[in-house]
Amino acid sequence: MNADASAAFDLEVESVVKKFAAFTAVDEVSFTVPKGSFFSILGPSGCGKTTLMRMIAGFLEPTSGDLRIKGRSMLGVPPNRRPVNMVFQHLALFPMMSVAENVAYGLRRRGAGRAEIEEKVAAMLARVGLPDAGEKRIDQLSGGQKQRIAIARCLVLEPDLLLLDEPLGALDLKLREQMKVELKQLQADVGTTFVYITHDQSEALVMSDQVAVMNAGRFEQVGNPQALYYRPETAFVAGFVGDSNRWIGAAVAVDGRGIKLATDDGLVLYGTAAGRGQVQSGGSLDVFVRPESIAISRSGKDMESWHNRVQGKVKNLLFNGANSRAVVIDDKTGFELIVALPQTGEFADLQRGETVHLGWSAEQTLCFVHDGAAEAA
Amino acid sequence: MERVSAGTKLTVLVLFAPFILWMLLLVILPHIDLLTISLRERVAPRVYEFSFKNYMEFFVEPLYWRTFARTAIMSILATVLTLIIGFPISYYIAKIARGRLKSSLFLLCMLPFWVSELVRTFGWMILLRESGIISGVLQWLGLADGPVEMLYNDAAIMVGLVYTSMLFMVVPLVSTLDSLDDGLIEAAYDLGGSTIAILREIVIPHAMPGIVSGCIVVFMLTLGNYLTPTLLGGKDSLWFTEQIYNQFITRFNWEQGSAFGFLLLLLSSAIIWTGLRLTRQRLQDTIK
Amino acid sequence: MFKYKQEGRIVMIKSTLKVLAGTAIVALFAGNAQADTLRLLTWGGYAPDEVIALFKKETGIDVKVTKSNNEDMISKLRATGGSGFDLAQPSQDRIAGAQREYGIYKPLDLSKINKAQFIDSMFKSTTSQSMVDGKVYGVPHVWGTSGLIVDKSKAGWVKDYTDLCDPKLKGKVSYRLKRPTLIGFAFAMGMDPFAAYNDKAKYAEILSKVEKKLISCKGNVKAYWSGGDQLLNLVRSGEVVAAMAWDTGGWKLNNEMKSVTFVAPKSGALGWIDSFALPARGKNDEAAYKWINFVMQPKIAAMITKAAGNFTASKGADNYVDARLKAQFQESFPQEAIDNIKWYPPVPAGLEEMEGKVLDRIKAAKSN
Structure with missing residues (x-):
């Protein structure tokens, strides 16, 4: 493999297939995500986007095909050894730990020193606009604050790739609109590659550099939001994106x-x-x-x-x-x-x-x- | 503040009446009676005097407090063993098994409790005795030359106690582990946690209320068990409840028996309190 | 919070309130008995169904039987202040002490009892031993002995209690952890505990020797038996080859296994007489006297002997007793063995407490 060529892409997915018994959840999907971009996978529920994301995170192994992160194949690498972190749909913050301990969790598991952890956690909390929340318990946070902590908990590890699994789904409309803007801004600031899955076209269109529209296990079209909106390549995309x-x-x-x-x-x-x-x-x-x-x-x-x-x-x-x-x-x-x-x-x-x-x-x-x-x- | 109508009050009272009566008649009144009995000393036939002698007896006669210590230590050990064996089982039932497998496994844990404790204990005696099944199988396999006695020792008591207690550990553990969001485990894994670290930092802290309540129930049941240690332990069983039973039934020494009963209540409460302090848990958390 | 406190208390109830709760329930149900019912607190086998049926036919009185043992009888009657039963059957040596201590019995009216049906010597012995303040509290019913049950094919050389401690019998022996064991061993060790009954210091000395012996003997014990069936099973399975037990158990086993029988120990079998006593607050004394006179008839007494395996104080009942049982008795008890039976005298107050502690210490000791 040509290391220079692959270095431009943080994620390369090649002909990935995932079958559950007779059902094919992900069918020959291939795409690449350039470094530093915001990539969304948009599709109705049941289209296979969650399965695809779980394969990237490492919770599922593809039936066939290859997944590469920064040019390195991830096949057989368990989730705790992948340079990928994931923001879960229900955020999955640890209720038994304080906010700071949540953010510090990954660093501690890596065996970072106490001073380094403290410094990085403080910097990350400041970055997501919650510099004083460290001592709070998780249940003392508002929905939007939890969102930010869930992202901070991943970003503090400086992953090559951040996966986000419909993280705004649980928020009310107003907060969701606000978080869209915040997320986009945050991604631009930190420069980490985001892969975001959603069934909400507005989230995908507002935030993404590239959007893949997924239907029945396949990608219908990959392009920037304008192309999807104005130049849909399939009837599905034309119908699904916009009214x-x-x-x-x-x-x-x-x-x-x-x-x-x-x-x-x-x-x-x-x-x-x-x-x-x-x-x-x-x-x-x-x-x-x-x-x-x-x-x-x-x-x-x-x-x-x-x-x-x-x-x-x-x-x-x-x-x-x-x-x-x-x-x-x-x-x-x-x-x-x-x-x-x-x-x-x-x-x-x-x-x-x-x-x-x-x-x-x-x-x-x-x-x-x-x-x-x-x-x- | 909402006003509670007289009708509602009456309903509450009626609903709680059986419970209050139960507490009063079978718990509080007998305990008051026991307390007064334990605080008197026989000086002549049918003549009693107020005295702490029965309580002193426990501390002065090494036999009694040693028996208590042994009972408490064995009970703690049985509780720990039940936890160690029950936790993986509960985890499997709550988190890994699905659908029918899950319900059948749970049922399997409960099945032994459809027969009485006596029958269960006799089951073990049939297995473990010298002329029993395990001994026979060992000889048949050529692993033993003659009959092997596995009954009437501390190990047999322990096996019986753990077996008898398993359900009371598994039920609270399954229910707390069931409520653990799989996402938390995945998130911890995703953030770089190893299996052991996840167990220690996510699963166990979450399951702590279940662990605490399971341990308290198992400890109290074990401490108060009479049949299992007596039948499986045989000549060396030496269980504190047996002492209480003996004082009441074969010695007619109700005074001493009552005192031992109260000491059992106080000392076991003290042990649980210490256990909670050591693990920094609060009893209130266990009923969340 | 509440839940766990209750748990703790349930345990407490289980262990310490068994007596209170149990006897309360007994009193509750037994108290409902009607006047034409006799509530009998007795041993297994002393009131066989056929005898109850005959009694009902003759008198119209129902008999409700509660099976028990000496300690249990005293505990039950003590808990209810002597109510709940109309007739009890404690051993004669356990009447006077319990009466002095707890007042659970009422005096017998001997004029209502047909003395002619009793073997004279036994009647005299029991009435005098159960006397408190000049009043008689007991008349004899069934008598028997404790001694040795031995599998002669495996341990035929066992002649006395102390032989049970021979190293050859390691793990093959069983006896009860109760007062008869202490008494039996004391005799076998050449001491006379009955003579020391009224000398506490002497008795304590005897007990401490027995305690040492029984602790050193603990390695030989397979299990301390607590119920008759438990012991029989241990002998049947061959796990136990020699034991201290009641004579009837040995004869029962002898019916099944030729090599096993009851042996009267060299130092003397321990003789007991189970008697009739009226609970202090029994409600149907008339029925109780009727029952006593009824079961002491020789033919009825023989039926009880058949069921219980022990002989009665009924004069002339021998003539109706099963020949096999008689033969077994004669084999176990040659004349000199009968003469050598040590009959229990009444237990003075305070001894049981001393014995209890000795038994506790034996139980607590590590077996070697």
Whole structure:
């Protein structure tokens, strides 16, 4: 192996498979995580992400394939000898020890000197913003503080890789939003490579440099958040990452990447081929349009420049501040569309039952060859 | 502060009445009676005087306090052995075994307690006696030339005591170990802990309430056991409860028997208190 | 907190309150007995079912039997102040002392007892020995002896208690850790403990010699037996070849194993007479007298001898006794052995406490 080449990656996963009896939990997964990056694995529960993480941590051995950390294969290395530490879903702080003892645990096990331990623990507690918490008991900490201690307990060991297993799951929404920012900031400060698993797309998108979307034991797509959001490669990713209006339809005519199609509801649309499959005329399609790429107007004239146009009535208004939406029913087909309302305030007086005109481009109408996998989302 | 209605008070009283009655009639009143009996001395037929003689007797006659010391030491040893044997069993049941295996193993621990203590002890006597099964098997295997007597010694007492006590150690241990989050063990392992270090720093501290309550129950049961030491120990059994029984039943010396009973209560409480102090545990923690 | 305190107390109850709780329950249930019921506190075999049935047929009185032994009888009656039973059967030597100490019996009305049915000498002996302040508290019923049970094929040379301590019998011997053992060994060692009954210093001296002997003998002991069946099992399995025990046990074993029988020791078998005494607060004295007169009839007495294995104080009962038992008795007791039986005199107060400590020390000693 070329040591120089591998040094750029803190983690390399190569064709890893994990089977439990007849069930394949992780199926031929390969990826690399560059040094110092924040890498997320995003997928629904049961997709195999926890199994994958437990293999990286060393609690499970892969059925086949290889795992390398800093170029060194980890096969057969027990968890306590891997340069990897893990923040557990329920944090797993030791209730029988004080905060400082929790943070010092790994150092003590390594046989570090008393002075060194004290110094490092104090520095780490200061770094996570809890310099005075050392003497406290675990049950005296708030949810967010426990979170920080769990991370501090790992980071103090300066691992090559920090694994985080949905650590924000137990927190309430507000704290979760705050912790997302904190975690991202912390990772940037310490420069440790983070591998983060979650089923919450917003956590993945906000914090990550790279996100892998996992489904049924496989990686659907690996890319930066923007690529996943704007250029999904599979119908699953398009459906799972962000919100979309979604149709099932058939291609009527294909011209290069441009497609004319008819949805099952009878709506005729113009779209663009996306993903890996080759769209054939007459072929079945999954069609996705994001709510924010649809323009809305009270006048049909404004819509003339768009490839796709729909006239309908407002069925419902979902006010959520900057994230407000309207549900519109197509007059012709009765299909429901979700449309993002512009922030200009122009539609602040929009009423239920009002007639509106919608329009969007063919480029923002993503068409995937239908394979059924997207149903899972 | 919420006001407690008269009805609620009455309900509580009715619910607790059997318990209070039980305590009063079978625990408190007899103990008061025992105390008064233990504090008198027979000076002539049917004439008694207030005296500490019965208590002095325990300290003056080496036989008695030696018997107590022996009983206490054997009981402590039996408790420690029960803990050492019971802990891995409990750990296996609580943390490793799953589903049916778990429940069957637990059942297996309880099974011996479906028969009376007497039958269980006789079971051991059948196994261990000179003309018994183990002796027979050893001779059949050619490992022994003649019959081997394994009964009527301290080891036999110990085997019987540990066997009798096992359930009372395993049940509290399984329940505390069950409540230990597997994540804590994994986290400790992940942070570099070795198996022994995890056992010492995570598992045992967590299981401490169970260990303490198990040990107290086993110690008290062992100390107060009468059948097992007498039957398995034979001529050298020498158990303190036997002394109490003898004083009451064969010596008609209720005064001495009562005094011994009180001394047993006080000294065993003192031993448990010392044990708790030495291990820095509090009794209150064990019922969390 | 509470839970464990209770645990401690349960242990306490188990050990020290057995008597109180047990006797309270006995009193509770036995106290419910109706007037046409005789509550009898006796030894195993002294009230066989067939005799009870015959008694019921003749008198209409039910008999409720509680099996017991000397110490247990005294403990039970002492705990209830002499109530709960209508008739008890302590050994004659254990009546007077217990009566003086605890007042658990009431005097017998000898006019209600058919004296003609009793063997004269025994009746005289028991009534005089159980006398307190000029009142009679006991009449004789069953008598027997303690001596040696020996497997003649393996230890035929055992003739006296002290032979049990011979090194050849290491681990093959059993006896009880009770007062008869102390008395028997004292006689075998050439002393007369009965003569020293009223001289505490002398008695203490005898006891200390016996104590030394029994401690040095401890290595020979397989187990101190406490129940008759336990001893029989030890002999049956061959684990014990010589023991100090009751005569009936030996004869019972003789029925099963030819080589085992009862041997009257050279220094004399110890003779005991179990008697009838009325508990102080018994409720059915009439039934008690009826029972005494009933079971002393020769034919009934023979039935009891058959069940218990021991002879009774009933005059003429011998004629009805099983021939085999008679033969066994004659083999174990030639005339000179009968003459040599040491009958227990009443135990004076205070001796039992001294003996108790000796027995405790023997138990506590390390076997060599």
